[in-house]
Amino acid sequence: MANQETPAFPLSLAILNSDIHSPVLFLHLKVDIEQKKITGNCELIKPKAAGSLRFKTELDGSYKFLNIIPEGTQHLVNLLGFPLYDQFCPTIKITLITDAEWKKGKVFYEYLENGQWLKVQDVYLKIKLDQNSNVNVK
Numbered sequence: 001m002a003n004q005e006t007p008a009f010p011l012s013l014a015i016l017n018s019d020i021h022s023p024v025l026f027l028h029l030k031v032d033i034e035q036k037k038i039t040g041n042c043e044l045i046k047p048k049a050a051g052s053l054r055f056k057t058e059l060d061g062s063y064k065f066l067n068i069i070p071e072g073t074q075h076l077v078n079l080l081g082f083p084l085y086d087q088f089c090p091t092i093k094i095t096l097i098t099d100a101e102w103k104k105g106k107v108f109y110e111y112l113e114n115g116q117w118l119k120v121q122d123v124y125l126k127i128k129l130d131q132n133s134n135v136n137v138k
Helices: none
Strands: 010-018 024-032 037-046 051-070 072-082 091-098 104-114 117-122 123-129
Touching: 010 104, 024 051, 037 072, 037 091, 051 091, 072 104, 091 123, 104 123
Parallel strands: none
Antiparallel strands: 010 024, 010 123, 024 037, 037 051, 051 072, 072 091, 091 104, 104 117
């Protein structure tokens, strides 16, 4: 019996704000188009001038299709990030809205710092697709 792999593709994102004191978030994801599941990891880096913070988490989530007029088909992605030492309490929550080709979009996220959830909005999303990815999923 042949071992068939689930159709999936890698997706790397950099999420940053134009303000130099804002955090930068790097996501390295694997998108499973059959199960509509997303796994991976992220790294959040907050500059020293803004109260230095740096952490890594494992990400787990899913996505669904949105049909919005006039934008057309989009993906709504919800991710939760968990530190390696605690798989029950997330330290980051991420919502992405991307176009049908996963090439541009919007992002909103919040992260836990000193017991308080801090929200980040109005950030730029830079997406890097693997050259070998077949991302024509509708």
